[in-house]
Amino acid sequence: MPVPISRGLVSRSLLRDNAYRAIRDAIVDGTLAPGERLNDADLVEWLGVSRTPVREALARLEQAGLVQTKPGRHTIVSPLDVRAVRAAQSVTAAMHELAVREALPGLSAAELDAMRAANARFADALRRDDVDAAIAADDDFHGVPVTASANHAIRTVLEQFTPVLRRLERLRFSSLSGRGSVAQHERIIALCEAGDADGAAAATRANWETLVPLLDTLPDGEATSSTG
Amino acid sequence: MPVPISRGLVSRSLLRDNAYRAIRDAIVDGTLAPGERLNDADLVEWLGVSRTPVREALARLEQAGLVQTKPGRHTIVSPLDVRAVRAAQSVTAAMHELAVREALPGLSAAELDAMRAANARFADALRRDDVDAAIAADDDFHGVPVTASANHAIRTVLEQFTPVLRRLERLRFSSLSGRGSVAQHERIIALCEAGDADGAAAATRANWETLVPLLDTLPDGEATSSTG
DNA sequence: CGCGTGTCTCCTGCTGACGGTTGACAAACC
DNA sequence: GGTTTGTCAACCGTCAGCAGGAGACACGCG
Numbered sequence: 339m340p341v342p343i344s345r346g347l348v349s350r351s352l353l354r355d356n357a358y359r360a361i362r363d364a365i366v367d368g369t370l371a372p373g374e375r376l377n378d379a380d381l382v383e384w385l386g387v388s389r390t391p392v393r394e395a396l397a398r399l400e401q402a403g404l405v406q407t408k409p410g411r412h413t414i415v416s417p418l419d420v421r422a423v424r425a426a427q428s429v430t431a432a433m434h435e436l437a438v439r440e441a442l443p444g445l446s447a448a449e450l451d452a453m454r455a456a457n458a459r460f461a462d463a464l465r466r467d468d469v470d471a472a473i474a475a476d477d478d479f480h481g482v483p484v485t486a487s488a489n490h491a492i493r494t495v496l497e498q499f500t501p502v503l504r505r506l507e508r509l510r511f512s513s514l515s516g517r518g519s520v521a522q523h524e525r526i527i528a529l530c531e532a533g534d535a536d537g538a539a540a541a542t543r544a545n546w547e548t549l550v551p552l553l554d555t556l557p558d559g560e561a562t563s564s565t566g
Numbered sequence: 567m568p569v570p571i572s573r574g575l576v577s578r579s580l581l582r583d584n585a586y587r588a589i590r591d592a593i594v595d596g597t598l599a600p601g602e603r604l605n606d607a608d609l610v611e612w613l614g615v616s617r618t619p620v621r622e623a624l625a626r627l628e629q630a631g632l633v634q635t636k637p638g639r640h641t642i643v644s645p646l647d648v649r650a651v652r653a654a655q656s657v658t659a660a661m662h663e664l665a666v667r668e669a670l671p672g673l674s675a676a677e678l679d680a681m682r683a684a685n686a687r688f689a690d691a692l693r694r695d696d697v698d699a700a701i702a703a704d705d706d707f708h709g710v711p712v713t714a715s716a717n718h719a720i721r722t723v724l725e726q727f728t729p730v731l732r733r734l735e736r737l738r739f740s741s742l743s744g745r746g747s748v749a750q751h752e753r754i755i756a757l758c759e760a761g762d763a764d765g766a767a768a769a770t771r772a773n774w775e776t777l778v779p780l781l782d783t784l785p786d787g788e789a790t791s792s793t794g
Numbered sequence: 795c796g797c798g799t800g801t802c803t804c805c806t807g808c809t810g811a812c813g814g815t816t817g818a819c820a821a822a823c824c
Numbered sequence: 825g826g827t828t829t830g831t832c833a834a835c836c837g838t839c840a841g842c843a844g845g846a847g848a849c850a851c852g853c854g
Contacts, residue, residue, distance in 0.1 A: 580807075581807080581808070582807085582808095615808080615809090616808055616809045616810075617808095617809080617810085618807080618808055618809070618810095619807085619808070636816090637815090637816095638814075638815050638816060639815085639816060639817075640816095640817095
């Protein structure tokens with residue numbers, strides 16, 4: 339049997355990556371509550387790995403702003419902070435806008451189909467009130483231009499800050515932000531098909547701005563750490 | 567004597583942060599050449615710290631794309647890759663544009679003065695062909711809107727990807743990209759003063775686009791690792 | 795009873811060491 | 825001589841342990 343020569347298809351899993359995903363997901367879905375203290379030893383026991391991969395995972399999470407570390411003292415899950423989420427939102431929106439702009443010239447019919455399919459799954463998940471599936475489909479939809487842009491920096495930034503937004507959506511509203519997003523997605527697809535870069539970029543940005551009104555429902559000082 | 571109650575003014579320096587800065591600067595200024603192999607043991611000996619802080623520094627550099635790691639095999643300084651630099655450039659430009667847009671409504675006269683002062687230092691450094699000073703002044707100039715935007719995500723992203731651009735400028739051209747940048751900076755200041763958000767944002771983006779023509783002078787496959 | 799101080803414990807940051815995997819070299823076979 | 829395969833050294837990922845500092849508590853003093 340001739341072995342397929344696809345390179346690096348199965349990459350060995352690093353313990354630190356698994357730890358990163360596990361802790362990140364636990365923060366996003368609320369298992370680890372905002373403001374909660376993260377003890378290295380506890381995480382070690384929970385994940386069944388040593389402190390080194392756990393600490394490397396925490397370091398990555400700190401860059402994203404999901405955890406905060408005071409050197410030598412403690413590590414906590416970041417409180418829900420309006421300004422921090424707003425910051426992550428505007429950066430995320432800018433990245434998606436940029437991805438659409440860079441991807442559009444070379445967007446293939448197959449990729450447009452992939453966006454349509456993802457949007458269909460998104461709509462279906464919303465009908466079923468399946469938050470997990472809806473978020474996954476939404477990620478798939480916006481992931482098409484990101485992948486097509488072939489811009490690794492965009493991907494890196496999005497992987498950093500998207501969890502911050504997802505956490506707010508899941509903890510605070512327990513349902514995906516906009517049902518109107520389905521129509522917005524359709525509009526984005528249409529503009530992409532028409533080759534309207536400015537229009538598609540603007541529509542994408544607008545789509546990610548739907549989070550903003552929800553932000554305003556968060557009291558300014560909610561769950562601020564020490565002073566409150 | 568009453569002690570000033572400024573909080574956390576002196577933050578204890580972490581070895582990993584020092585290691586990060588040292589390695590990053592060495593890559594940017596070419597001390598560590600593109601494609602060069604990075605041996606943990608060598609870095610340990612050079613920096614005089616243990617492997618852990620060195621590895622944490624390398625992990626951060628990998629996110630920025632300045633080094634590449636094959637798990638279990640080796641770590642190398644990223645070769646000069648047009649696509650990677652182009653990706654970092656477009657993300658950086660988008661971030662600076664966003665920073666100006668968010669900072670403008672609340673930009674004070676003092677901050678405008680700071681931009682003018684930085685631009686003056688920038689022009690002076692260019693006259694003296696002092697690349698280090700020019701880059702520092704340029705950073706200061708663009709740092710004003712970034713700081714004023716109070717958007718921590720923007721700052722994080724810029725700290726990640728700016729070194730990638732600086733490395734290209736220093737290795738490949740040994741002089742700052744655009745002498746015309748002084749005039750562009752003045753234009754940005756004027757538009758900020760006039761409160762023209764769209765104009766200032768566009769001018770900022772245009773300023774960071776001056777890197778693009780230089781990118782085209784890089785052959786597509788320059789310094790790709792194995793074949794060369 | 796309130797405040798300041800000393801001690802004690804816990805936790806983080808760092809260190810040094812070990813094992814698994816990977817790419818390379820060389821010997822053996824066709 | 826070319827190809828295959830066995831062996832090997834090197835290096836990264838991970839582990840357990842140590843030291844310094846910060847916070848908590850209790851004691852003593854005013």
